[in-house]
Amino acid sequence: MSFAHMRVWAVFFAFLYLNIYGQRYTSTWYNIDNGLPQSSAKAIAKDKYGFIWISTENGLVRYDGISFVTFNNFKIDNLHFGMFIGDPVRDSITTLTNFQENKIIIKNRFPRLSKLTPGDRVSYTKGNQLVQRIANNTISSNFYNDVQYFIQLKSSKYIFREKDAVIYKNERGIETRISLPFTNEDLNSIFVLNETLFINDFQTRKTYSIHHGKLSVYDQPSLFNDPETKIYWQQITNQSFIINRNNIYIVEESPNGPSLKFLVKYKEIGSHSYYSMYYGKNFNNLYLGTLNNGLNILHLSNMYVARKEADFANNVSNASLPFSNNTIITEDGTEFGKNGIVHKYAFGNNDNYLMMYDNSGNILIRKRKSIIRFYKNSGYKKKDSTYIKEGFEDFMKSGNLYALSLLNSSRYQLQIFKKDQFTKPDYIYSFKSPVTAFFQYSEGHVLVGNNEGLYSLMLDKNTVRPLIKNISVKSIVKTKDNLIWIMTNKNGFYLFKDRKLVKMPNDRNNYLQSAHSILEDQQGFYWISSNNGLYKVPKKQLIQYAENRKSPVFYYRFTKKDGFTSNEFNGNSQPNAYALENGEFIFPSMDGFVFFNPAQVQTYYPDPKKIYIERAKIGNAETVYFNTVLDLKNDYKTADIFIDIPYFSNFENLYIEAKISGEEESDWEAVALGKDLKYTISNLSPGDYTLKVRILASPDGKYEEKAVQFRIEPYFFQTLLFKILLSIIFLTGIIIIIMLMTNLLRTKNKALKRIVHNKNSKLKETSLTLEVVKNDLQKETEYQKKLVETISHDITTPIRFIAMLSQKLHESDDVELQKKYFDSIYKSSEQLYQFTLNLKEYTELYKAENIFEEQEYPVNRILEIKKKLFWEIAKERETVIINSTETNINSRVSESILSAIIHNVIDNAVKNTFKGEISLNIIEDDQKIIIIIDDTGTGMSTEQIAIYMNLFKNPKWKTPSFKGKGLGLHMVIHLVKKINAEISFSQNFPKGTIVEITLKKN
Structure with a gap:
């Protein structure tokens, strides 16, 4: 610098x-007794x-x-x-x-x-x-x-x-x-x-x-x-x-x-062990932390209270008048500014309820049955007194008219004067109760209020017309915008517009039922005093409500927390709230006069960007935090969802509403303003819900809305699945009942038909039924016979081989040769055992309807398994089995059916090949997979190949015929057709047979 x-x-x-x-301030202490876990605030x-x-x-x-x-x-x-x-x-x-x-x-x-x-x-x-x-x-x-x-x-x-x-x-x-x-x-x-x-x-x-x-x-x-x-x-x-x-x-x-x-x-500041400080500018709060006394929050305010500080002084403020550009004067001659007493005039003891200026600026005050006049040109030192009469109650001024209220016999008389000397009245009216409010609406039109209602007086016609009854009028106020407001003792306040009265809405605490005075500031707001607080409200909201009776009105309430010493304000028959020339407003209270400049008094609203719904307390459990969705168990009793808003002013000015939507719906309802801001969930049926919260974020009535999801888990009997099952059971029960009733009717019908039909018809029907059963049994017997034949065919070769080895083992005395025979018997038996484990699947081959697997498998796996099964048998015949497939080739054709086909083909090759070679191979292209099994055995003749190819190509051939020779190949041809594949037989040169099985990829 x-x-x-x-x-x-x-x-x-x-x-x-x-x-x-x-600035004035209000001080609030917090310690271990009311919020802090310990009475220190170190930072x-x-x-x-x-x-x-x-x-x-x-x-x-x-x-x-x-x-x-x-x-x-x-x-x-x-x-x-x-x-x-x-x-x-x-x-x-x-x-x-x-x-x-x-x-x-x-x-x-x-x-x-x-x-x-x-x-x-x-x-x-x-x-x-x-x-x-x-x-x-x-x-x-x-x-x-x-x-x-x-x-x-x-x-x-x-x-x-x-x-x-x-x-x-x-x-x-x-x-x-x-x-x-x-x-x-x-x-x-x-x-x-x-x-x-x-x-x-x-x-x-x-x-x-x-x-x-x-x-x-x-x-x-x-x-x-x-x-x-x-x-x-x-x-x-x-x-x-x-x-x-x-x-x-x-x-x-x-x-x-x-x-x-x-x-x-x-x-x-020096009376406590202050150790930490922070100034919250947005809400005008000063935080002072101590080492042992807790936290002291000073709410700074631009509202001032002018009062008498003397012992036993009466600070109930009733009558007053604006005196200078920044002071007022009371009936006892005390001149107040916002910081207290400025000067004391010798007015003496007077009635502290009424005072006003006359046309010359002199101050008039009532004292018992007289009016005391203090003259302006003497510096309010000289005075005179005008005796009115017995029964003198009140005097008032509005426009260029003056009025006296007097008790005359059992009636109350209103005398109206055009001059301020109160000698001879120009107009006289009679009422049942004393007049408390007097207002000159126009040159010849006056509004008058008393404890029974509001009246319209036409001076030239000397007529009295009641406008509204059964309300106690306190005062009639005209604001700067020339609107007329009727303030009552316990009936709220009204707008007098187009010679009609419009009742204004109350605040949510109903404190404005007793509204005293109303002033309009330069920023478009009304300020209204009441028996419990001072209110600020946007002018346009009241005007809009007067037009449609529906627009919402949001009052902002000021209390002792904002700087004055009493929430109870005061009012009388004369407007006693003023706007001074320096822009300050004055409202009388039960403990002094409240001074403030409305342009310098802040109202506080939540920051729309700083509203958080992320905490919940379920029953008496610890507080839980959630991000997007709150899950509640089905046995919950209550759940409090907290609304966290950094709002460091009088929380009574928060307008918060909430509603839920989902399995059950609710309308917008006010959230209670208490120790915590929370919305309590209880007695809701299971389901998914949305909690919407809206908060008033500006004096214009604009809400900021937040939404969170929560879910209540259902019991099993409350789930959708249970309800569907219950519905199905219910519908099934109804269907069964209908079917039973229908069957009952059909049975009765049949019984009648049976009486009509003769016994021959019955015997014919029985005969037909037995014929059908017979055919079904015949088919089943034939199927089982064919199945047993097929299985016997598949296991004949390995069993015959094991028997042959057993005989050789019996005949041989060579230990090494015996060991070789034992090894061959063991391996063949193991493969035969593995084959018999799959007999159950094998029995289903003819009945199988699903000819495709859910997942692909390598076809070469089948070749390798069958190679192992027949290896020892072929070895005994001095035949070699070679599997030439090197890479996996996958298919989804039924593995069990394809395995049976390959088994039979290799079985025939082994039976017919001595000192030869059996080759297994698979090739594929984009359209098909070809499994090739060739041998160097005795081979098939041209006539045999033609017979089997004709069997394969014959479209009428549906089931295998197991009579005669070639039992295995008959079954193979049937199974190949079942999986929509193709098979071909050809001669291998110089000798043997080549079998090709073609599987379609699509």
Whole structure:
């Protein structure tokens, strides 16, 4: 910072020593009794999602303005947390436990235990030197000269390791020594604003600033270097506070250097062990954390209460008048400004209910049965008195007319005057109850209200017409937009438009049933006082409601939390809320006058981007977090779904509605505003649901809507499957009943027919039935016979071979030869055993309807299996079986059928080949797979080949004929046709037979 910039400070600080009237505040304490897990608040920070985080000696606390959520169930023994470090903008807030044992990272609105690395430590030993990081400067910090301190910036750091100097280390690690009178004890006076370090010397009244290693000096006294100043700085929030003579300022950045914004005068700042501070600008809250008394939240307000501070003073405010551009005056002569009493006029004791100005600006006040007039031209020192008469109740003024209300016998008389001398009335009207409101609507038209209703008076015609009955009118107010409003004692308020009354909607608490006064500001809002709070409402919402009676109206309620001392406001027959010339509004209350500038009083609405629905509590269980869908067991009783909104103002101004859709539906309903914002689910039937939540996010009535899914698991008897099964059973039962009834009718029909038919018909029918059964039995017997023949055919060769080997074994005495025979018998028996294991599948070959497998299989696997089965038999005949297939060739044709075909073909080849060779091979192309089995045996004659090819080509041949020779080949031809394949027989040269089985790929 340059010296030119420092000179700007002098101009700014010159004004800081003037008398500053600060914002009012309301103070709310939180400790272990009402929200915190422990009565310490050692650090306070705000995350990027809008939540306030508090570090305590018993866990971390998240605060959303309504409820505190404590996190202390980490799997660690030490829950004593300290300062916050990190960067909220990057969604990373870090804190360490005592003695740097554990590290917690707050990310995505949730704290998690993280791995502690050496770089996370804020203090460590370097040689014999203790090195410690400074990330905040608390009001009661202690710094020692034998410790090396440093401040870590984004890419550089300041190091304090020697007297009369500060070391600046840039991002490249290059150190610069900056000479200035400094010791570690002066660290109590430092703060950092962005990347600039400020050091204040309270003794010499100088302020030093170091920006990227460059030193600037300001040698003039200021609040920064005032010996009465205490400094609080927290790096993670980039906030610094100056506390001077109970005045609290926040340091702000300006083009010419740091500036101070006055926040509040807080006389109790030194009364507690304050250790942490944070200013929430968006909601104008100042958070003050202590070491042992909990958290104190100051809500700063631009509303002021002017009242008498004397003991036993009566501060019930009734009658008043605007007096100057920024003051009012009461019936006892007290002139109030927003900061209290300005002057006291000697008005004496008067009735504190009525006062007004006459045409000359004199002040008129009622005193018993007389009117006292204080003259403006005498400075309100001179006065006179006009006696009215016995029964004098009230006087009023509207437009250019004056009125008196008097009790005359048993009737109440209204006297109307054109002049302010109250001598002879120009008009007289009689009513059953005293007139409480008087308003000149036009030159000859007057509105009058009393405890029985509202009346229209036409002066020229001397007529009285009731407009509405059975309401107690309090006052009639005309706002700047020339609209007329009727305020009542307990019937709400009305708009008088086109000579008709329109009842305005109440607030949700019905406090506006007793509305007092209404004022219009420059921003398009009405302000309405009531017996319980001050309300602000957009003017256009009331006008739209007056037009259609349907448009929603959203009232914003101000209470004692916003700066005034009583929620109960006051009102009488005369409008007693005013807009002063300086723009300030004044509303009388039961404890002083409330002053405020409506343009400076903020209303607070939730940030539409910061509404979270991610927590739930099922029954009495621990709170659970969910991302997109909340799953509820079918035995749940209740489930609370929390609505988390960072809203740090009066939560009574939240408008939150919710509805569910799904298996059951509901309309929009208001969410109760209590300790927590939550929607409770109970007694819902199982199914999938959507919870929609909408929140008023602006005074214009715009809602922000959020939706989450939740699912309630059904019991089995509540599932769709069960309902379908039950429906099927029910329908089946109905069908069965219908069928039984139909069969019963058919049976009766048949019984009648039987009587008609003769016995010959019965015998014929029986004979036909027996013939069918006989044919079926004959077919089944023939099938079983053929099946047994086929199986016998397939196992004959290996059994005959085993018998032959057994005979040779019996006849031989050669041990080696016997061993060879035993080995052959074993291998043949093993293969025969494997074959018989598949007999069940084999028996189904003729009946099989499905000729395709679900998955492909390698065909060469069948060749290899059959090769092993017949190997020993062929070997005994001095025949070699060769499988030439090298790669897998896959097919989906029924493996069991194809295996039976190949078995029979190889079996015939083995039987007819001696001292020869049997070759097995498979070839394929895009359309087909060809299995080739050739031998060098006796071979088939040309006539035999022709017979079998004719059998294959004959379309009428459906079942195999097992009579005569060639039993196996008959079965093969039948099975080949069954799988839609082809077979051919040809002679092998010089001798033998070639069999080709062609399988179609498509």
